[in-house]
Amino acid sequence: MYATHLVCKGCGSEHPLEARFACDRCFGPLEAAYDREAIAAGVTRELIESGPSTLWRWESFLPVRAPGRGLPVGNSPLIQADRLAAELGLDCELYVKTETSNPTHSFKDRVVAVAAAKSVELGYEALACASTGNLAGATAAAGAALGLPTYIFVPSDLEPEKIIAAAAYGATVFVVDGTYDDVNRLCSELAYDRPWAFVNVNMRAYYAEGSKTIALETAEQLGWRVPDRVIAPIASGSLYTKILQGFEEGRSAGLLDDGPDPVMHGCQGAGCAPVATAFAGGSDQVVPVKPTGIAKSLAIGSPADGVYALDVARRTGGSIEAVDDEQIVEGISLLAAATGVFTETAGGVTAGVLRKLAERGEIGAGETVVVYITGDGLKTIDAVRPVVRTIAVSPDPDDVDAALERRLASTR
Ligand SMILES: *Cc1c(COP(=O)(O)O)cnc(C)c1O
Numbered sequence: 001m002y003a004t005h006l007v008c009k010g011c012g013s014e015h016p017l018e019a020r021f022a023c024d025r026c027f028g029p030l031e032a033a034y035d036r037e038a039i040a041a042g043v044t045r046e047l048i049e050s051g052p053s054t055l056w057r058w059e060s061f062l063p064v065r066a067p068g069r070g071l072p073v074g075n076s077p078l079i080q081a082d083r084l085a086a087e088l089g090l091d092c093e094l095y096v097k098t099e100t101s102n103p104t105h106s107f108k109d110r111v112v113a114v115a116a117a118k119s120v121e122l123g124y125e126a127l128a129c130a131s132t133g134n135l136a137g138a139t140a141a142a143g144a145a146l147g148l149p150t151y152i153f154v155p156s157d158l159e160p161e162k163i164i165a166a167a168a169y170g171a172t173v174f175v176v177d178g179t180y181d182d183v184n185r186l187c188s189e190l191a192y193d194r195p196w197a198f199v200n201v202n203m204r205a206y207y208a209e210g211s212k213t214i215a216l217e218t219a220e221q222l223g224w225r226v227p228d229r230v231i232a233p234i235a236s237g238s239l240y241t242k243i244l245q246g247f248e249e250g251r252s253a254g255l256l257d258d259g260p261d262p263v264m265h266g267c268q269g270a271g272c273a274p275v276a277t278a279f280a281g282g283s284d285q286v287v288p289v290k291p292t293g294i295a296k297s298l299a300i301g302s303p304a305d306g307v308y309a310l311d312v313a314r315r316t317g318g319s320i321e322a323v324d325d326e327q328i329v330e331g332i333s334l335l336a337a338a339t340g341v342f343t344e345t346a347g348g349v350t351a352g353v354l355r356k357l358a359e360r361g362e363i364g365a366g367e368t369v370v371v372y373i374t375g376d377g378l379k380t381i382d383a384v385r386p387v388v389r390t391i392a393v394s395p396d397p398d399d400v401d402a403a404l405e406r407r408l409a410s411t412r
């Protein structure tokens, strides 16, 4: 393992690789640090290519050894989306990285795989999490696979698909009367005096590292190239910032050719857009909001990595955009019809932002653009219910023909 310690993003102080909620000097967030020179000396493309076809292929970039058990996570498809590009009038190489292939159908399986492996290594006997939706299922499934009791905390306004799935894995699910930010605060209190590994609270430094694998995987799938432009959703801002870090670490290891950072676009739903608002206002401060809107998996009103996300957008010449509920649903429908990928509302946010950037003419000809689709449409089926149509017929071919005629006439 190349990870050496945890470092505070606030004051730079160093801490051992243990379960820690925050820096005990300044309360800043903690992050895993690595022996970068040893990685550059020891890790080659050949070594990676001979590794497992899961996220543990990237073990050298993770703060825990591959556990040898647990669900197979990662290696999600990178789909070239020519028809979507054409539909948007884009003359670029457009790709959709589709995280719906993970065991619980979202990118959260990656962060949980890393946090759960570290929790086992540190001797924890229970997993827990504060979830905006997808983390609930991912943590519950990981707990079931590893044989650990699992405690899930979710806000009460969550999609039932996500709550029921988490409970089906046998997890103990607490439905909290409050927002995600209330749930997160509750879990921070609980984590103090309970022997539970909260994957995104006291294990957050390890959890966050899992997101780097989505970038490293993308680069390998592109033939060891870094894309020119990235479009990715923001809830806490962790995934978005770790995607850039993944590309940077792949370069510093000598796996990827040097070049400019990708232009990083972050995406939020207008009902919960504190980072997009700060970006638009030129501010360095993210002012907390009370979330509304259909993009519930992104509904973090007080995002832990919001200021770092602002820095990533500004440093790379990118932006942080917001789209409203109507644009989210349009994004879901556009992506589904033009690529065959059906995404949940978070992916609708990303697709909506892609369309917005295309309309603004920001995406150049010949660029390699990667759009991250982080969750499955079957989990937020109510979002599209109002915009889809079905036709009731009797089991009679004539009835089908007549219905088709009527439908043609109505759309003419
Ligand atoms: C959690 C989540 C995200 C983003 O999470 P961050 O907290 O910003 O890392 C994006 N998409 C989906 C579907 C999610 O569940």
Ligand SMILES: [Zn+2]
Pocket (backbone or CB within 6 Å): 008, 009, 010, 011, 012, 013, 023, 024, 025, 026, 027, 028
């Ligand atoms: Zn500190």
